[in-house]
Amino acid sequence: MKHFTHLKDFTIAELNAMVDSAIALKKSAPAGMPLAGKSLAFCFMNPSLRTQVSFSVATASLGGHPVTLSLGSGGTWGMESVEGVVMDGAAAEHLKEAVPVLGRMCQGLGLRSFPVGKSWAEDKKESALAAFIKYSTVPVINMESASGHPCQALADLMTIRERMDPAKKNFLLSWAPHVKPLPMAVPNSSVEMASMAGMNVTIARPEGYDLDPEVMARVKKNCAANGTKLTVTDDATGAFEGQHVVYGKSWGSLANYGQAPSADPAFRRKWTISSAKMKKTDDGIFMHCLPVRRNLVVNDDVLDGKWAVHIDEAENRLHTAKAVLLHLLASPKTTAAARRHRK
Numbered sequence: 375m376k377h378f379t380h381l382k383d384f385t386i387a388e389l390n391a392m393v394d395s396a397i398a399l400k401k402s403a404p405a406g407m408p409l410a411g412k413s414l415a416f417c418f419m420n421p422s423l424r425t426q427v428s429f430s431v432a433t434a435s436l437g438g439h440p441v442t443l444s445l446g447s448g449g450t451w452g453m454e455s456v457e458g459v460v461m462d463g464a465a466a467e468h469l470k471e472a473v474p475v476l477g478r479m480c481q482g483l484g485l486r487s488f489p490v491g492k493s494w495a496e497d498k499k500e501s502a503l504a505a506f507i508k509y510s511t512v513p514v515i516n517m518e519s520a521s522g523h524p525c526q527a528l529a530d531l532m533t534i535r536e537r538m539d540p541a542k543k544n545f546l547l548s549w550a551p552h553v554k555p556l557p558m559a560v561p562n563s564s565v566e567m568a569s570m571a572g573m574n575v576t577i578a579r580p581e582g583y584d585l586d587p588e589v590m591a592r593v594k595k596n597c598a599a600n601g602t603k604l605t606v607t608d609d610a611t612g613a614f615e616g617q618h619v620v621y622g623k624s625w626g627s628l629a630n631y632g633q634a635p636s637a638d639p640a641f642r643r644k645w646t647i648s649s650a651k652m653k654k655t656d657d658g659i660f661m662h663c664l665p666v667r668r669n670l671v672v673n674d675d676v677l678d679g680k681w682a683v684h685i686d687e688a689e690n691r692l693h694t695a696k697a698v699l700l701h702l703l704a705s706p707k708t709t710a711a712a713r714r715h716r717k
């Protein structure tokens with residue numbers, strides 16, 4: 375059974391094939407209704423706009439039936455994910471029951487589950503996603519976990535490929551200020567995707583904001599295999615020199631896990647992404663997964679300027695969601711028919 379939970383489970387050829395499918399689906403709908411008779415349950419433990427709407431619309435437009443559940447709120451039970459605990463807290467149901475039950479009613483499941491933010495060692499276990507994978511009898515989609523957001527990365531790859539051949543181009547992940555210690559899922563997946571796609575990767579971040587060593591090891595290995603450069607720097611402005619893609623994102627510190635970044639105005643000014651920084655790029659594009667806090671993460675003149683592609687990037691969540699659903703659920707026969715239709 376196929377899942378779509380972590381980028382490391384895929385080759386770049388497989389990811390590119392899904393992006394090819396998404397690019398074709400953006401141009402025209404597939405023939406017929408490849409997901410007819412199939413229902414999918416999209417389970418959210420945290421808020422979402424793009425992920426929720428893209429998977430719901432993608433499923434319906436392919437002829438399937440989307441069911442969106444807010445676990446622990448909005449009328450659905452709070453879920454326990456850890457095995458062997460005495461369930462005398464807020465959670466009324468264990469995923470050990472809920473996941474197989476959903477699998478009896480639906481042909482695919484999606485899960486969004488953010489880190490708790492107390493211990494990275496605990497959050498990294500991704501106990502809810504692990505329970506979905508363990509107990510599901512149907513394909514599982516990771517709609518953002520503690521360590522990765524592969525659906526976002528696929529849309530990001532599509533957005534880059536629509537504008538350039540990523541091979542040997544320069545990709546900058548630039549840390550940005552925030553009022554909260556945000557998850558590392560998007561930054562992890564963005565640099566993993568860029569390194570798989572054959573880009574030179576630069577990460578600009580303040581001291582104490584290094585990404586998880588396991589992710590960095592994979593990025594390093596990908597860059598070595600592709601003959602590209604990996605640079606980690608605390609030069610918040612110089613890092614923009616010659617970049618083709620700038621990915622702005624805030625994330626929490628592993629060194630001070632769960633603590634919000636400094637609110638010192640000079641620190642914020644140093645790391646907020648500005649038009650002055652973007653002018654240093656090589657006609658670079660500015661990407662952000664959204665939601666974004668204007669004039670804290672990135673200034674208005676970048677988001678409203680010529681560099682920004684964030685709305686296209688968000689739209690591509692829809693097309694890549696369709697590609698993921700077809701990859702997981704469409705029979706080879708319907709996928710081939712859809713491909714023929716597109717040609």
Ligand code: CP
Nearest residue numbers: 422423424425663664
């Ligand atoms: N980028 C992204 O996943 O957006 P949402 O959190 O709104 O789904």
